[in-house]
Each structure stands twice: as structure tokens, then as C-alpha cells.
Amino acid sequence: MTDSILDTQFGNFFALFEQPVQFEVNQDSLDQHLRLLQKRYHPDNVAKNLANTKQAQQQSEQASAIINQAYQTLSAPDSRAGYLLDMADQAQNVEHSIADLDFLEDAMEMRMDLDDAITGKNLATLQQLHPQITARLNNQSERFNAAYTEQDWGTAIDATQKLKFLVKLNADVTTGLDDVASTAHSDDDDLYV
Secondary structure, three states, X not given: OOHHHHHHHHOOHHHHOOOOOOOOOOHHHHHHHHXXXXXXXXXXXXXXXXXXXXXXXXXXXXXXXXXXXHHHHHHXXXXXXXXXXXXXXXXXXXXXXXXXXXXXXXXXXXXXXXXXXXXXXXXXXXXXXXXXXXXXXXXXXXXXXXXXXXOOHHHHHHHHHHHHHHXXXXXXXXHHHXXXXXXXXXXXXXXXX
16 A cells, blocks of 8 residues: 555545535444444554555554544534535635624624533533524534535635534533533532542
8 A cells, every 4th residue: 555545545535434525424324434444444454465564554544544534524514514615626715704793793692601601510501502502503504505505605615614613612512511510410429428
């Protein structure tokens, strides 16, 4: 296995994971292909095909890095949208600031509410924010999908920018919920001491 073979095999993340080039992906299929690829490119399996153990280890590490990057890219809606735009040679403006002032005002209000709820360990507020964030995330995912399908690159870029913000917000609310729940459970342990 040479570097050029690796480049050919790993040049398209959708092909690597045997997924159609589209926004909607099957997460179960991604997970299954991840396990198959990890097994195929495990150092022990690569070493069977190469006499040089050091070369086998190096190629296995390169393959693993690409496989993990591809999986992370395809698993998250914001990075998947950015990757699709990049494949269509339309990603040049994705890193610009969001211009939608209504979205920014709403997003900043949610961010402040989230930060206050996390700091105050307010489970009720976190539980209230989570579906709101998820709904906005789903809305922007649908917007991107429609825009990408229609090759409406301006809307697709706008949706991708918003997805990036919302994915981060969603990760933070999920972490906050986990932290508050684990704090509540650790307090329960004190009752049994």
C-alpha cells in the first residue's frame, strides 16, 4: 500500500464510508463502516501484507487518522455540510461571520441562558433549552439540504454557518445536562454513606 493508493482510496469521505454524496447520512451505516475500516487498517492486518513492520505501522496510523477524520466529518451536520460545499468548490465564504441579525440575537440569548443554567446547575432550564436548540438544528439542516440540492450556494453557506454555531450550542447543552445529572447523582450517593 503506497501513499498514492491511500490518497486514492481515502480522497472522498463518502466513498470511503460507502455513502451517497448527499447531506442525509445513515448514522448506523457510518458506525458499521467505521468498525470495518478500523479492523481492515489495524496494524496487525496491514502487517500481513507488508514485510516491513515499520512501514506497516506508519501506513496503519495514516489510514486510521484519515478514517477518524472522515467519520467525524460525516457524523456532524455542520462539518458534513462544509465538506459538501468544499466538494462543490463553494466553501470559500463559510468562515465569514453570520449576517442574519435576528438569528444572532436569538442565538446569543440562548447562549447566555445556557451559560447561566450551566453555572447555576439549573436542570429545568437546560431541559427546556435542549429541544429548542435541537429544533433549530433540525431546521438549519433541512435548509441546508434543500439549498444544496437546488445548488443555492448562498443559502447553503448561510445554513452551514448557522449549523456550526448550533452544533456547538447543542454539544454544550448536552454536556451541561450530563454534568448537572452527574452532580445530582453524586449527591444521592451521600445519602447512603
